[in-house]
Amino acid sequence: xxxxxxxxxxxxxxxxxVNSFLSQxxxxxxxFFLIFTLFVARVLRSILAVISxxxxxxxxxxxxxxxxxxxxxxxxxxxxxxxxxxxxxxSSGKSKRDGWRTGLPLAGLGGGVIDKMKDEKQKDxxxxxxxxxxxxxxxxxxxxxxxxxxxxxxxxxxxxxxxxDVFQSVVRFETEVVAMTAAILGSKEKSSGGQVCGNxxxxxxxxxxxxxxxxxxxxxxxxxxxxxxMVIPVSxxxxxxxxxxxxxxxxxxxxxxxxxRADVKAIKRCINRNTILVVGSAPGFPHGxxxxxxxxxxLASTFGICLHVDLCLGGFVLPFxxxxxxxxxxxxxxxxxxxxxxxDVHKYGLAPKGTSVVLYRxxxxxxxxxxxxxxxxxxxxxSPTIAGSRPGGLIAGxxxxxxxxxxxxxxxxxxxxxxxSKKIERGVREIHGLFVVGKPDMTIVAFGSDxxxxxxxxxxxxxxxxxxxxxxRPNSVHIxxxxxxxxxxxxxxxxxxxxxxxxxxxxxxxxxxxxxxYGAAGKMPDRAMVKDLLVxxxxxxx
Numbered sequence: 001x002x003x004x005x006x007x008x009x010x011x012x013x014x015x016x017x018v019n020s021f022l023s024q025x026x027x028x029x030x031x032f033f034l035i036f037t038l039f040v041a042r043v044l045r046s047i048l049a050v051i052s053x054x055x056x057x058x059x060x061x062x063x064x065x066x067x068x069x070x071x072x073x074x075x076x077x078x079x080x081x082x083x084x085x086x087x088x089x090x091s092s093g094k095s096k097r098d099g100w101r102t103g104l105p106l107a108g109l110g111g112g113v114i115d116k117m118k119d120e121k122q123k124d125x126x127x128x129x130x131x132x133x134x135x136x137x138x139x140x141x142x143x144x145x146x147x148x149x150x151x152x153x154x155x156x157x158x159x160x161x162x163x164x165d166v167f168q169s170v171v172r173f174e175t176e177v178v179a180m181t182a183a184i185l186g187s188k189e190k191s192s193g194g195q196v197c198g199n200x201x202x203x204x205x206x207x208x209x210x211x212x213x214x215x216x217x218x219x220x221x222x223x224x225x226x227x228x229x230m231v232i233p234v235s236x237x238x239x240x241x242x243x244x245x246x247x248x249x250x251x252x253x254x255x256x257x258x259x260x261r262a263d264v265k266a267i268k269r270c271i272n273r274n275t276i277l278v279v280g281s282a283p284g285f286p287h288g289x290x291x292x293x294x295x296x297x298x299l300a301s302t303f304g305i306c307l308h309v310d311l312c313l314g315g316f317v318l319p320f321x322x323x324x325x326x327x328x329x330x331x332x333x334x335x336x337x338x339x340x341x342x343x344d345v346h347k348y349g350l351a352p353k354g355t356s357v358v359l360y361r362x363x364x365x366x367x368x369x370x371x372x373x374x375x376x377x378x379x380x381x382x383s384p385t386i387a388g389s390r391p392g393g394l395i396a397g398x399x400x401x402x403x404x405x406x407x408x409x410x411x412x413x414x415x416x417x418x419x420x421s422k423k424i425e426r427g428v429r430e431i432h433g434l435f436v437v438g439k440p441d442m443t444i445v446a447f448g449s450d451x452x453x454x455x456x457x458x459x460x461x462x463x464x465x466x467x468x469x470x471x472x473r474p475n476s477v478h479i480x481x482x483x484x485x486x487x488x489x490x491x492x493x494x495x496x497x498x499x500x501x502x503x504x505x506x507x508x509x510x511x512x513x514x515x516x517x518y519g520a521a522g523k524m525p526d527r528a529m530v531k532d533l534l535v536x537x538x539x540x541x542x
Contacts, residue, residue: 159392204312207342288444297337315343
C-alpha cells in the first residue's frame with residue numbers, strides 16, 4: 001500500500017460502511033431515515049444556539065420550563081395566573097380611559113380646542129419637584145427658559161430639515177448644535193482621526209440605535225464581519241436590546257464588578273472574531289456610576305473594534321462637573337478607542353423633549369449611518385437618521401436653549417444639581433435600614449435595603465406624591481436629580497425616612513401598590529414569562 005492509498009484507506013472504509021448500512025433500507029424507509037436525521041440535526045442546532053446565546057445553565061432551565069409547561073393543565077394554570085397580574089397592572093389604566101374619544105368630532109372645535117386641552121392638562125399629576133428625572137428644567141425660577149424654547153419651537157414648527165434647500169435655518173441650527181455638543185466632549189482634544197461629526201435625533205434611544213447600526217456596517221466593511229456581536233455590561237441601557245433585535249446583532253450582557261462598573265476583564269473574555277463593539281456608560285442609568293472608559297478604549301483599540309459611550313445622561317453635566325473640580329475620570333473623545341457617543345440635549349441640556357445628538361469620531365464612520373436610495377421612481381433619496389421628516393421646531397428649540405444658557409449657565413446648573421445630589425446621597429446613608437448602591441459619580445442616587453422591602457418603601461413614597469424609579473438586581477430605587485429638586489431636598493429625605501419607618505412598623509404591600517408585582521418579577525426565574533407579562537400589558541395599554 002503506497003502513501004496515497006494509506007491516506008485514503010480510512011475514507012474508503014467509512015464510505016463502504018455507510019453504503020452497507022444504507023443498502024439494508026428500502027427506498028421509502030431510507031427517505032424517512034434521512035428526514036428523521038435532518039430533524040434531529042435541526043433540534044441539536046437549536047439547542048446549541050440557545051446554549052451559545054444564554055449559557056448552559058439558562059438553556060437547561062429554559063428547556064425544563066418548556067417541558068413543564070407542556071404538561072396538561074399546567075400551561076392553562078400559568079396563563080390564568082399571568083392574566084391576573086396583567087389585569088392588576090391594567091386596572092387603574094382602564095378606568096382612566098373611560099370616555100376617551102375613538103373618532104373625529106363631527107364638527108371641529110376650532111379655537112375651543114385649547115380650552116379642552118387646558119382641562120385635560122389639569123388631570124396630570126403634580127410633578128413639580130416630585131419626579132425622578134422626567135423634567136429637567138426648574139419650576140417657577142425658569143419660566144423664562146420655558147417661554148424661550150416654546151417660542152423658538154413655535155417659530156419653526158412648520159420646518160423640516162429633510163428639505164435642505166428650503167429650510168436652511170434649521171439645517172444650520174442642527175449643525176451648530178452638533179458642533180457645540182462635540183466641543184464640550186473632547187472634539188478639540190482628540191489627537192487624530194479626522195473631524196468629529198454627528199446628527200440630531202429624537203432621543204437617546206434613536207442615538208444609540210443609529211450608533212449600533214453604523215458600527216455594524218462600518219465593521220462589516222473594515223473587518224468583513226457578517227455575524228455581528230456586541231458586548232455590554234448588564235447596567236447598559238435597554239436601548240441596546242432594541243438595537244440588537246432591530247439590526248440582527250447578537251447581544252452579550254456581562255455582569256458588572258463589585259463597584260457596579262463595567263467589568264473590563266469579563267468583557268474581554270467575551271470578545272471574538274464576530275465582535276463589532278463594546279459599550280460603556282458615563283454614567284449608567286441605574287446607579288449613576290461611570291464605567292472605566294479609558295480601559296474600555298484600550299480594549300477596543302487592541303482588538304480593532306468600536307467603542308460606544310452612552311452619555312445620554314452625562315453629556316451636559318460631566319464636562320462642567322470636571323471644571324467645577326469634581327473627580328470625573330476620562331469619558332469622551334479624548335479617550336483613544338471611543339468611536340461614537342450618544343448625548344441627550346433634552347435632559348441636562350434643558351432643550352425641548354425629543355432632542356438628542358449622536359456623535360462619531362470621524363466622517364468615515366458616520367457615512368455608514370446614512371441610507372441612500374438610487375433606484376426609486378420618486379427620485380434620488382438620502383436620509384441621515386431613522387426618521388425621514390423631522391420636526392425643525394425641536395431643533396430650533398435645542399439651539400435656543402444652548403445659546404441662551406452658554407457655558408456659564410451650564411456650569412451654574414451643574415453646580416446646583418451636583419451639590420443637591422451629594423446632599424441626597426449623604427441623607428440616604430444616614431437613614432437606618434437603607435444603603436446607597438455603589439459610589440455615584442453624578443446626579444443619580446440609587447438605594448436599597450437589606451432589612452425591608454424597598455419596593456414597599458417606594459409605594460409609600462408614591463402615596464406621598466414622589467415618582468421614583470424601581471430597579472432590579474439588586475432590588476433598589478433611584479432618584480435622578482434635576483433642577484426641580486434643588487429646593488425640596490429636606491422634604492424628600494423626611495418623606496423617605498418616614499416611609500422607611502412606616503414599612504418597618506407595618507411590613508406588607510400597600511393596597512394598589514406595585515411592590516408585589518416588582519417583587520414577584522424579581523424572584524420569577526422564568527424570564528420569558530416576565531417578558532410575556534410586559535408585552536401583554538403594553539399591548540392593551542396603548
